[in-house]
Amino acid sequence: MNFPKRIQINEVVLRDGLQLEKKIVSVKEKKMLFDQLVKARLETIEFGSFVHPRLVPQMANSGELYSLISDEYKLLTMIALIPNLKGAVNAYSHGVKQVNFVFSASDTHNLQNVHKRTEESLKELETIQAFCTQKNIELNVSIATTFGCPFEGEVPTERIKSVLTKVISMHVKTITLADTTGMANPQQVYDLLVSLRSDFPEQKFNLHFHNTRGMGLSNILAGMQAGVDSYDTSLGGLGGCPFAPGATGNVCTEDVVHMLHSMGIETGLSLDELITASETLTKIVEHETPSYIRKAGPYNRKYPIPTTIK
């Protein structure tokens, strides 16, 4: 098994992670969480999204949050998700320096999510790209339902490659391939990424897995074996797309980091601080999270030997 020696973790709890939460998390709480993420040495954080506040109320305070963090953490990569040009304009008006434009590889999910066919979103990407270039905003792209669509099922590899060819021609920074509803399996991840990295050797890929069917960590293992060294993860394993039926949490940051560290793979992060941040998160959202490591502790936790052996 060959793995990259170091993995980059992009924290998405403040965006994808909170999307399905019933309790609206305040700017103050989000700022507190952000501070703890920085303490755990996270350097790339998706902090929110500029979408219609009626559709995703949890994200309505993203601009306000950015104004609280942008001065303090100038050196961090703070990314806002945008679903369209309006989102890009809105992000720009708040001074955001880096955006992540999301659309789906499958028409049906893209229609659900942003009311457009994939082809229409690709057209809009051209306009967004022109806008970002003009305003000096760094542009990333996320392609949802890359590993399967909850409505259509399998998304053909040829379709993914055709979409990618168009996106790559626009010279975006990072392309995230997202498994929106946890349909990917390790063999599929490995085969697709080996093929894509061979077809597009210059492009930086980032992978985004949901743990809906328990395969999140296994898919990261497969992605690493295909040579991918960058992953989205969400503190506490929270998350899910509000417009994808059956969506559940992202792969959990502290569980991923724990696995990588136990395998001798570096992330640059502090697992202890991540666990502390995850505890704060549980208090904020007021319910248990799918995190394993927050509950079990790391593998090298030693228990005291009971004094009475029955």
Add this chain to the structure above:
Amino acid sequence: MNFPKRIQINEVVLRDGLQLEKKIVSVKEKKMLFDQLVKARLETIEFGSFVHPRLVPQMANSGELYSLISDEYKLLTMIALIPNLKGAVNAYSHGVKQVNFVFSASDTHNLQNVHKRTEESLKELETIQAFCTQKNIELNVSIATTFGCPFEGEVPTERIKSVLTKVISMHVKTITLADTTGMANPQQVYDLLVSLRSDFPEQKFNLHFHNTRGMGLSNILAGMQAGVDSYDTSLGGLGGCPFAPGATGNVCTEDVVHMLHSMGIETGLSLDELITASETLTKIVEHETPSYIRKAGPYNRKYPIPTTIK
């Protein structure tokens, strides 16, 4: 990534799976579950254990269960766990044809579990082996804490190899290497199994993982890459050793089978029937289980497209 084309699944829900359950599951309920496991085409089932009923009350009806299933399912491999010679004698008195002797690679856990040092259990194994040969009982061995001890931490590879050399000299059928409290990581599993399969090329190994730290499926992926084609799993992901602090559920049968099938790897099992059995299990134990697939359904589940697109 190279995987075996077919994986053997050994179901342990009736033994390891129920050990930590508070509600005592009746023989009638166990029989109902056993019938459903057979319907899912499971052929190797650990049905119970012959341990002191005061220590593990849940297992007290194992003999009674065996008398209900042994006539009906003559062709199946029905295994009883035994912690000592007394267990072997007890199993024999109920007509059991195959046993699994368990002891720990680490002294401290073995003292907790069976009040003996590893060396003493190995001595007892000699007596058990003689007894089983005389009585025509097939003998398997499980080595707990192979991948780490909750009290001692890492268990040195040299110690594992020394224990294995002694066990293998006694010509037992299958040797199960168990990660009793979910401490194993994929790199460790791969490295250890590549090394053991090279040192002991004739020995059949079976792996037993707990999902305490979310790495169960990843560890199976790593085990498969090392060439191991046999795994213990527990329906619904139930389980845990009563004498290991922090122990939680085994890797979940339906989640493992789902991952393998989605990767094109055969198990011979019916995923649909496993999900049905897992639903029955939830009713029997009267609480939610850690199963992902019972809740999310398989990856190829298609959702209806909403009629109104907002």
